[in-house]
Amino acid sequence: MTGAPIDPRQVARWRVRFAQFAFLAVFLFAWEWASRSRFIDPLFIGRPSVIGRHLWNGVFVDHVIVKEALWTLAGTLTAFALGSIAGIAFGLLFAMRPMAEKFFDPLFAGLNALPRVALAPLFLLWFGLGIGSKIALGFSLTFFIVLNNTVAGARSVDPDWLVLCRTLGASPGRIFFKVTLISAIPTIFSGLKLGLIYALLGVIAGEIIASQHGLGQLLTYLAGTFDTDGVFAVLIFLGVLGVLMIKAMDVLEGRLLRWR
């Protein structure tokens, strides 16, 4: 027996970790076995050991996955940056000038209700097979998410704060930038987090539909050549990429919004 007391929460955490690891191991073994014994045709489910090798090769040896991921990432970040800037700009305009929102409402409501992937053929026509059409699709998704969050954030400002500022003699412009805008930042930020994931979704969808580069294109190619192991390897890589993107946004949020 050691003298130091053991934190029961720590114990509970390790138990969950262990259970997760055990479950994953059992699952992978069962998968490997099902595939090797042809209990399920490997054409449909691949084989964990081969998927692992694919992933390793694609990332560290011939860099196929990394190279295509850079295209996807470039498209995603560009679509995210443009969509966020435009979304925040229009959101702030709408918050400041409700008439502008009324004016744009029919157009934006229609576009927002439209399944954006349906625009892909048009974007291909306008921007070509390259990264431009992918950025356009990602932009069309990010823009509305960030726009709606910006408007919601700016609307939800505490009315008592505004009363206080009025009695302090603050001008409407100052109230907007010093109070409304800052108080909207947490809501805008949750829009940005969602917007980033949707930018990735748009770009991947665009690459799947028609492209020369990117993880989406790689997925279609691998699936087309019945390389199921390769498809799973890319999917795992995409999942990790998405998680890392969300984590990066969380870190940024923690830095920016320390006061929360």
Place this chain on the structure above:
Amino acid sequence: MGALGASISIQGVSHAFAAGAYAIRDISLAIDEGQFVSIVGPSGCGKTTILNLLAGLLVPQEGSVRLGSDAPRAGRHDVAYMLARDCLFPWRTARENAMLGTEFRGLPVDKRGARADEFLRKVGLQGFSGHYPKALSHGMRQRVALARTFSLESPILLMDEPFGALDAQTKLQLEDVLLELWNDERRTVLFITHDLAEAVVLSDRVIVMSPRPGVIVDDIPIPLPRPRSVRQLQKDARYHELYAKVWSRLEVGLSQAVAAK
């Protein structure tokens, strides 16, 4: 500010939010410079309406309102307004929050800081300047709001149930803080509350109002000596007499309202 300084005058003021449904009716009230006056009454008696008229957030439909010799206007530098909620900005530290008013009123930055520090010390928060509101208790947050209000140097203070959201213990502490702040520089205060004990402890006069439509039932002078302390007054027989008197007048107002219905 005009020749009348920091006095408050309300003459024959009525205000209705819907046609015929008066929130307040024929209110006349004069407060001298440096006087601390409370208005008590049940909720919905129009206390806050009176304050909002003085703050320039509402325009009176009948009658006239004067602060000094001028009509009220939101943002006047001689008026400071304090609400029941602390209204601290969560992204500003205690010190930055205490500097909000002076910042909006254009004081130079070094002076803002000096005043914020001075009043944070006076409300007993010297060690908490760098804390964000999330790290402060309700009572501490309202102390910051007090510092923000008093650092404005406005000779007229309008306070709308500033301690209404606090628990009983914290409230007593903050009443003492307010008494001290006010004793240092006697500003003209109109204080809205539904807590009779609080009104008696703090005020030179207590105005009792009846429920909707709000009319003034009585105007009771509180001649307790100053400086006062909340705890010492609890042992003072005169304080309890005055409290009973305010209570009985409030009851009259309530029964009149019931009879009218």
